[in-house]
Amino acid sequence: MKDLRIAHLYPKLLNIYGDIGNILTLKNRYEWRGGKVIIDEINVGDTLSEHDIYFIGGGQDIQQIEVSKEIQRHKEFLTAERDRGAVFLGICGGYQLLGHYYQPHNGERLEGISLLDAYTVAGDKRFIGNVTVKTDLVSPDTLVGFENHSGLTYLQGETKPIGRMVTGNGNNGKDGGEGAYYKNVFGTYMHGSFLPKNTHFADYMLELAAGESLQPLDDEIEKQTHDSLIMKAY
Numbered sequence: 068m069k070d071l072r073i074a075h076l077y078p079k080l081l082n083i084y085g086d087i088g089n090i091l092t093l094k095n096r097y098e099w100r101g102g103k104v105i106i107d108e109i110n111v112g113d114t115l116s117e118h119d120i121y122f123i124g125g126g127q128d129i130q131q132i133e134v135s136k137e138i139q140r141h142k143e144f145l146t147a148e149r150d151r152g153a154v155f156l157g158i159c160g161g162y163q164l165l166g167h168y169y170q171p172h173n174g175e176r177l178e179g180i181s182l183l184d185a186y187t188v189a190g191d192k193r194f195i196g197n198v199t200v201k202t203d204l205v206s207p208d209t210l211v212g213f214e215n216h217s218g219l220t221y222l223q224g225e226t227k228p229i230g231r232m233v234t235g236n237g238n239n240g241k242d243g244g245e246g247a248y249y250k251n252v253f254g255t256y257m258h259g260s261f262l263p264k265n266t267h268f269a270d271y272m273l274e275l276a277a278g279e280s281l282q283p284l285d286d287e288i289e290k291q292t293h294d295s296l297i298m299k300a301y
Contacts, residue, residue: 068102071276074118076109077134081161084215086124088260089156092269093120100281111137115144119276120154123161125258128171131160135177138164142180149182154276155252158261159216162247162254163187169218182252184224190239193217198235198257199297200245205271209233210245211264211296212257220256222247229255251275264293 075090094104109115111133126134138145149155157165166185169177179186194217200210210230219239222228228237228244237245237256246255253272255261262269266289274281 068097068100068279069277070103070105071097071120071273072105072107072118073120073122074107074109074115076121076123076161077111077130077137078108078124079110080130080134081124081126083125083127084159084213084258085260086122086158086258089124089158089262089269090122092260092262092266093122093273096266096269096284097273097277097281099284102277115141117148117151118153120156120272121145121148122155123157123164125159125161131164131169132177134160135164135169135179138180139178145180145182149250149252152251152275154272155182156261156272157252157254159256159258162256163218163220165252165254166220166247183222183247183249183254184226185220185222185247185254187218187220190217190219192240194236194240194256196235197296198237198245199233200230200235200237200257201233202230204229204248205265205267207267207293209293209297210257210261210268211293212255212261213259214256215258216256220247225249229253263289264296266293 163169169187226249229246
């Protein structure tokens with residue numbers, strides 16, 4: 068197995084709702100199979116080099132403003148990384164910054180890096196609660212999480228939703244979609260945190276990054292936890 072390098076983008080600013088759990092899930096599940104994972108924290112002012120996986124989490128508005136300005140320095144490089152086949156995961160505010168922009172009610176537009184053909188505008192209602200999503204990307208075909216956002220995200224072009232809402236509001240509460248993906252770039256509003264609740268999606272990301280199939284793990288406890296959250300969501 069190849070060594071995997073994971074870039075955790077701006078963890079000092081964007082790390083709420085247990086976002087670090089996504090990094091730990093990727094690390095542990097790869098290392099349990101005998102692989103090696105190197106995690107690099109990328110903070111404001113740091114340089115970037117090639118990585119296999121890039122993760123960016125959520126944060127408060129003031130932190131998201133700072134990251135929006137900082138990440139523009141890396142827009143060209145990260146676009147090239149996407150096109151090279153690197154895997155990206157953005158959660159909530161990080162998801163919004165993978166698109167073109169987030170427009171608040173009042174204040175300047177927060178520019179994204181356009182890895183996803185999507186944009187976000189401020190809504191008048193906050194979406195809070197458990198969500199269940201049906202997806203064609205992985206098996207089993209359910210994803211679970213917790214949403215807490217007022218931004219309304221709209222997808223365009225070749226960017227498609229990760230799945231369709233069973234319960235919850237998803238991207239904008241109107242079109243029935245949750246999250247987004249294009250090539251190996253994924254974004255979602257599912258917090259709490261996303262990958263520990265959906266280890267099959269974590270393995271999907273790892274296989275994309277490693278370029279090979281991974282041996283199964285004994286996931287009975289993880290499966291029971293995932294299934295119990297589906298029942299709660301219903």
